[in-house]
Amino acid sequence: MTNTFKPETILGYIPGVLKALPITMEILFLSLLIGSILGALIATANLSNNILLRKMSSGYISFMRGIPTLVLIFLLYLGLPQIALNIGIDMSNINKSIYIIACLSLNTSANLAEMMRSSYLAVGKGQCEAAYSIGMKSFTAFRRIVLPQAFGIAIPTLGNNIIILLKDTSLAFAIGVIDMMGKGRALSAASYGSNRLEVYMATGIIFWVLCIILEYSSKSAEKAYTKGRKQSAS
Amino acid sequence: MEYMVQLENIHKSFGKNQILKGVNMNIRKGEVVVILGPSGSGKTTLLRTINFLDSANEGSISVSNFKVNCNKHSKSQVIELRRKTAMVFQNYNLFQNKTILENVMEGLIVVKKYNKKEAKKVSMEILDKVGLLERCDYYPSQLSGGQQQRAGIARALIMDPDVILFDEPTSALDPELVGEVLNTIKAVSQTGITMIVVTHEISFAKEVASRVVFMEGGNIVEEGKPTEMLVNPKEPRTQQFLKRII
Ligand SMILES: Nc1ncnc2c1ncn2[C@@H]1O[C@H](COP(=O)(O)OP(=O)(O)O)[C@@H](O)[C@H]1O
Ligand SMILES: [Mg+2]
Numbered sequence: 061m062t063n064t065f066k067p068e069t070i071l072g073y074i075p076g077v078l079k080a081l082p083i084t085m086e087i088l089f090l091s092l093l094i095g096s097i098l099g100a101l102i103a104t105a106n107l108s109n110n111i112l113l114r115k116m117s118s119g120y121i122s123f124m125r126g127i128p129t130l131v132l133i134f135l136l137y138l139g140l141p142q143i144a145l146n147i148g149i150d151m152s153n154i155n156k157s158i159y160i161i162a163c164l165s166l167n168t169s170a171n172l173a174e175m176m177r178s179s180y181l182a183v184g185k186g187q188c189e190a191a192y193s194i195g196m197k198s199f200t201a202f203r204r205i206v207l208p209q210a211f212g213i214a215i216p217t218l219g220n221n222i223i224i225l226l227k228d229t230s231l232a233f234a235i236g237v238i239d240m241m242g243k244g245r246a247l248s249a250a251s252y253g254s255n256r257l258e259v260y261m262a263t264g265i266i267f268w269v270l271c272i273i274l275e276y277s278s279k280s281a282e283k284a285y286t287k288g289r290k291q292s293a294s
Numbered sequence: 295m296e297y298m299v300q301l302e303n304i305h306k307s308f309g310k311n312q313i314l315k316g317v318n319m320n321i322r323k324g325e326v327v328v329i330l331g332p333s334g335s336g337k338t339t340l341l342r343t344i345n346f347l348d349s350a351n352e353g354s355i356s357v358s359n360f361k362v363n364c365n366k367h368s369k370s371q372v373i374e375l376r377r378k379t380a381m382v383f384q385n386y387n388l389f390q391n392k393t394i395l396e397n398v399m400e401g402l403i404v405v406k407k408y409n410k411k412e413a414k415k416v417s418m419e420i421l422d423k424v425g426l427l428e429r430c431d432y433y434p435s436q437l438s439g440g441q442q443q444r445a446g447i448a449r450a451l452i453m454d455p456d457v458i459l460f461d462e463p464t465s466a467l468d469p470e471l472v473g474e475v476l477n478t479i480k481a482v483s484q485t486g487i488t489m490i491v492v493t494h495e496i497s498f499a500k501e502v503a504s505r506v507v508f509m510e511g512g513n514i515v516e517e518g519k520p521t522e523m524l525v526n527p528k529e530p531r532t533q534q535f536l537k538r539i540i
Contacts, residue, residue, distance in 0.1 A: 189347050190387035194401035195377035208391045
């Protein structure tokens with residue numbers, strides 16, 4: 061077998077793979093949005109006084125963090141339509157991207173809920189009490205005093221979660237969505253796999269660069285947001 | 295109006311631990327009441343029941359004739375009571391995400407609905423009084439403990455409360471910073487505002503208090519004029535306590 065690896069061609073595949081960047085970004089953005097809303101609800105349930113709500117949200121978080129994303133994707137993509145068919149609902153017309161967005165939203169919502177819960181708890185109780193002591197209502201105190209501080213505390217974790225989510229979008233190819241990973245696979249298949257090493261290296265480089273950008277943004281956001289102020293009061 | 299603050303039969307338990315065992319107190323307008331007592335005697339809890347940071351299990355609280363029943367109160371009653379009181383905390387509890395000026399303005403803007411310009415003007419005046427004008431754009435973490443506590447006093451004062459509650463305002467401070475805060479509190483007391491101060495600073499109590507209350511085990515053991523209480527207390531428990539801390 062001869063060595064067919066042509067490193068000089070790697071960069072040439074980047075534009076081709078990048079054509080699917082909008083799809084990857086769409087999946088990332090929508091999953092993040094839906095996951096955040098879901099995560100906020102779950103975090104609220106987890107912090108409530110209701111034992112049932114607490115148990116349910118803890119169970120949800122534990123399950124979603126424990127199950128591999130790919131397993132969840134197959135469960136939803138292959139399993140759910142089957143169950144639905146049994147009760148007379150045809151799900152075959154649903155866009156595949158929607159399954160991916162649903163799975164990633166569910167998956168990331170657990171991480172985001174955990175992030176929100178611990179950031180909330182990291183803001184000292186005294187901050188709320190001080191707000192109450194001058195006559196603020198509890199929602200106002202949350203919005204003006206606790207939330208801004210919790211957000212500052214959460215920024216690094218949020219950055220990490222977005223990076224994990226970005227990488228997980230590449231699982232979309234598994235059910236045939238043409239995201240960047242899917243695009244890379246298609247490019248490789250078009251030349252019968254002869255260039256697959258180069259194509260996947262190009263794909264890897266793109267993800268890597270995106271992660272570097274995200275990491276840098278998260279660091280600067282944290283710096284800008286917390287300038288001068290100490291986070292996490294006693 | 296007879297009394298500014300009336301506490302009637304305040305009981306408070308945490309779980310099975312009874313912390314306050316029926317405290318009664320009547321405070322006239324302009325009085326400065328200093329509460330003394332060993333650690334764990336319920337002083338902090340008593341102050342916190344007055345503004346419902348902890349709600350008492352039994353009894354009633356009235357501030358400038360607004361009376362709230364402790365075991366039967368609504369949210370809006372609690373808010374109204376809190377708007378008649380203000381608190382200065384042992385650990386300052388300044389809003390960490392806001393500058394000193396913003397800390398002081400916050401209550402005016404959010405609670406009293408001042409516009410920003412007005413709120414700023416009034417806040418600057420108060421900050422000038424507590425000697426923090428030059429530090430108004432700093433964040434709490436950039437200030438010394440003494441400066442933070444003076445800002446805490448300004449944040450309480452600006453709400454124009456009927457009574458200010460001080461919970462050991464100097465006990466988290468380095469010794470060399472205690473003086474500046476006590477002087478600020480002294481100045482506040484001279485404006486005629488009603489105050490309840492928990493402190494271990496005996497000489498401060500002698501100078502500023504109109505009444506000294508000694509608490510132990512969730513009860514008021516003895517109370518009286520500072521000259522009597524601090525020099526010739528009647529109760530042996532008070533005598534013992536004073537001997538230990540002087
Ligand atoms: N949130 C709480 N939960 C349980 N116990 C508490 C709580 N707050 C105070 N206590 C208990 O109440 C007692 C009185 O506390 P505190 O009012 O802080 O006393 P002091 O201020 O006089 O030192 C202490 O034994 C303390 O452990
Ligand atoms: Mg105390």
